[in-house]
Amino acid sequence: MIAPDGSLLANEEKLREEAPKFYENLFNNTSYCSSLSKLVIEKVLTQEAVDWLIRPISDTEVKKAIFQFNPDKAPGSDGYNTHSFQRHWSIVGKDVTSAIKSFFQNGRLLKEINHTLLILVPKSHNATFLTEYRPISCCQLLYKCISKVYKYQTKASSRRFDFRKPECFSCRKTNL
Secondary structure, eight states: OBOTTSOBOOSHHHHHHHHHHHHHHHHTOOGGGTTGGGOOOOEEEOHHHHHHHTSOOOHHHHHHHHHHSOTTSOOOTTSOOHHHHHHTHHHHHHHHHHHHHHHHHHOOOOTTTTOEEEEEEESSTTOOBGGGEEEEEEEOHHHHHHHHHHHHHHHHHHHHSOTTSGGGEEEOOOOO
């Protein structure tokens, strides 16, 4: 395989080193954000909207998220797929719910949960460059569940509060 700089990735060790760098650079490109620093937000959410967005999540929201995942998806790096969690919910449900709610309360995530296995699938038979591979990430189910619950919260908040209406905002003067 050939690295973006043209060097040959002759062994597995070099590939393991170069592939994550390649995708980090690809997905962390901040050039599109350079204009954001010039924006000034003159409206902020009302306290009611803020309180609703940061409210504690419920056990039901966590369970709903877990059971909406396809049970046959590939397992995460821990070797467990969604089916395992769904089938044994009566055993693992309390701990899973506790872990996810803990993240929303303190914003901390164990590195074991925030671990992703990156698999490179060639887009063609003669794939040579990293750009000719499709990255597939196998994330831990708890990580996926946190993302899904967060998505529910923001989606529900957009239904609850019409952010296009001025009454959802309180004006704040910004001095630059």
